[in-house]
Amino acid sequence: MSVSLLDSYETVTLEDHTLEREAESGDPTGALSWVLSSLGVCARMISDTLRRARLEDVLGTAGQQNVQGEEQQKLDVIANDILVQRLRGRDGVVVLGSEEDETLLYADSTGLGQERFAVFFDPLDGSGNLDVAGGVGTIFSIYRVLDDPRDDYELRPGREQLAAGYFLYGSSTLLVLATEGDVSMFVLDPAVGTFTRVLTGIRIPSRGNVYSVNEANLATFPDGFKRYIGACRASGASARYAGAMVADVHRVLLKGGIFLYPPTAKAPSGKLRLMYECNPMAKVVKEAGGLAGTGHGEIMDVVPAELHQRVPVIIGSPENVRELLAGL
Ligand code: FDP
Numbered sequence: 001m002s003v004s005l006l007d008s009y010e011t012v013t014l015e016d017h018t019l020e021r022e023a024e025s026g027d028p029t030g031a032l033s034w035v036l037s038s039l040g041v042c043a044r045m046i047s048d049t050l051r052r053a054r055l056e057d058v059l060g061t062a063g064q065q066n067v068q069g070e071e072q073q074k075l076d077v078i079a080n081d082i083l084v085q086r087l088r089g090r091d092g093v094v095v096l097g098s099e100e101d102e103t104l105l106y107a108d109s110t111g112l113g114q115e116r117f118a119v120f121f122d123p124l125d126g127s128g129n130l131d132v133a134g135g136v137g138t139i140f141s142i143y144r145v146l147d148d149p150r151d152d153y154e155l156r157p158g159r160e161q162l163a164a165g166y167f168l169y170g171s172s173t174l175l176v177l178a179t180e181g182d183v184s185m186f187v188l189d190p191a192v193g194t195f196t197r198v199l200t201g202i203r204i205p206s207r208g209n210v211y212s213v214n215e216a217n218l219a220t221f222p223d224g225f226k227r228y229i230g231a232c233r234a235s236g237a238s239a240r241y242a243g244a245m246v247a248d249v250h251r252v253l254l255k256g257g258i259f260l261y262p263p264t265a266k267a268p269s270g271k272l273r274l275m276y277e278c279n280p281m282a283k284v285v286k287e288a289g290g291l292a293g294t295g296h297g298e299i300m301d302v303v304p305a306e307l308h309q310r311v312p313v314i315i316g317s318p319e320n321v322r323e324l325l326a327g328l
Contacts, residue, residue, distance in 0.1 A: 011194075011196045011197070012196070012197040013186075013194045013195060013196060013197070014036060014175065014194070014197070015036075015037050016197075017184060017186070017197050017200075018032060018033035018036050018177075018179075021182065031091075031092050031115035031117075032117070032142070032163060035087075035092060035093060035119065036142075038090045038093075039087075039138075039140055039167075040175070040195050042082050042083050042086050042087070042138070043138055043173065043195075044173075044188065044193065045082050046078075046079045046082055046123075046138060046167070046169070047167070047169050047173040047188060049075065049078055049079070049082075050075065050130075050169050053130070058074045058075060059073070059075070059130060060074060061073055061074070062074045062076065067100075067101070067102040067308065068099075068308055072100065073124070073127045073130055075124055075130055076100055076123060076127050077100070079123035079124040079138065080098055080099075080100040080101070080123040083098065084096060084101070087107075087119055088107045089107075092117050093107055093109055093116075093117050093118075093119055094106065094107055094117065094145055094149050095107075095118035095119070095149050095153045096119055096120075097119075097120040097121075097155075097275055097307050098120070098121055098123060098276070099121070099122040099123065099273060099276055099277075103307070104307060106149065106150055106153075115144070117142055117145060117162070118143045118149065118153060119140060119142050120140065120141040120142075120143075120276040120279075120280075121139060121140045121276050122138065122139040122273070122276040122277055123138055124136055125137045125139050125166075125244055125277065126243060126244020126246060128243055129243060129244050129247075134242060134244065134247075135168060135169065135244050135246065135247035136168075136169050136246065136247075137166045137167055137168045137169060137246025137250075138166065138167040138169075138246075139164075139165075139166045139276055139277055139281065140164065140166070141279050142162050142163045143156055143160055143161055143162055144160075144162050155275065155304035155305075155306070156304070157279075157301055157302060158274075158278075158279030158280075158282055158299060158301075158302070159298075159300040159301060161280070161283050162179070162180075163178065163179045164177075164178050164279065164280035164281075164283040164284060165177040165284060166246045166250070166280065166281070166284070168246050168247060168250055170247065172187055172188065173187070173188040174186060174188065174195075175187075175195050176250065176253065176284055178280075178283045178284040178287040178288070181287065182200065182201060182287065183201070183284055183287045183288040184197055184199060184200040184201070184202065185197070185198055185199040185200075186198065202288050203288055204252070204253050204256060204289050204290040204316070204317055206256070206289075206318055206319050207256055207318075207320055208252065208255055208256020208257030208258070208316065208317045208320060209235075209236070209257065210237065210239070210251065210255060210256070210257030210258075211229065211232045211237055211239055211240075211258050211320075212239070212240050212242075212248040212251065212258065212259040212260070213239075213241065213259070213262070214241060214243070214261070215229065215241070217264045217265075220264045220265035222262060222263060222328070224295075224324070224327050224328035225260065225324070225328075227327050228323070228324045228327055231323075231327075245259070245277055245281065249315060252285075252315070252316045253284065253285060253290070256316070256317045256320075257316055257317060258314065258316035258324065259313070259315045259316055260313065260314055260315075260324075261312060262295070262313075269311065270311050270312035271310060272310060272311070272313050273308055273310055274299070274302055274304055274309045274311045275304060275307055278292070278299050278311055278315075279300060281313075281315060282298075282299040282315060283300065285316065286300065289318065290315065290316055290317055290318055291314075291315070291317075291318050291321035292313070292314070292315040293314045293315075293325060294311045294312050294314070295325070295328055299311060299313065299315070
């Protein structure tokens, strides 16, 4: 009897996966796969920088604020530079929108097979966790660009995202990627240097007993949110809050439950940003069978007015989200 070891080497990398999905969708140009592969390289560079941050003394503040008046960490700046430099030179990427940059950036690119993309990102979400080695992430959102974007690219609702997802730099580095009809998860294999697929066709549990919200703000939440959180407490649900949207939504995606950032006295329109935080997370959760709203409609239906727009967020298992919305 001959023994074959081939099965144990049968892995699907990020690049295999995206090429497969492009071929299935009747668009086998490989153009999107090229952009995602570039994001994968950025994430490997950011992950490596994070793991060495304490050793190389790149923790702490950069001594400047971003456009939204938030203190920038040195690592926010490094992660942003990595993404901007690599993506700007990537064939097909013509528009970039970052949390750390005031305005959209335009790149000269012809595009593979004339496919052109706009990429939005939060380079380092949850950067408040950096000094304590907590989970942080990179969130991204990709749109197809149809017209000549130079100087007047029009921001579009999340429903038009072609792909979206996040890298989570936790005990391992992983990627969750949402494309039309699929959510898959990849883990960075540090020995080989590839993102290897570990789950595909992810479905969020229809209900969960975890609620994830900064309860310190409870006193200034609108009444409907207060009542919902009171009901969660009374029902024996568990509270979990890492303080990084990526880490908190990732738990909800896999285990079920709800993640909230309601309007508060300090942030009357909510704190989290539509284009590079809420829309991509909404796409991930919705493609996995969950729901994502603002309290006044679906997140992905919001027509963006500006790059750094904020919205309230209610995201998670369908039964939990419906229960909250019913009481608003
Ligand atoms: P951070 O400011 O540390 O980058 O978008 C920003 C964010 O973190 C989210 O990742 C996180 O969910 C939220 O802010 C935490 O805000 P609070 O400290 O107000 O709870």
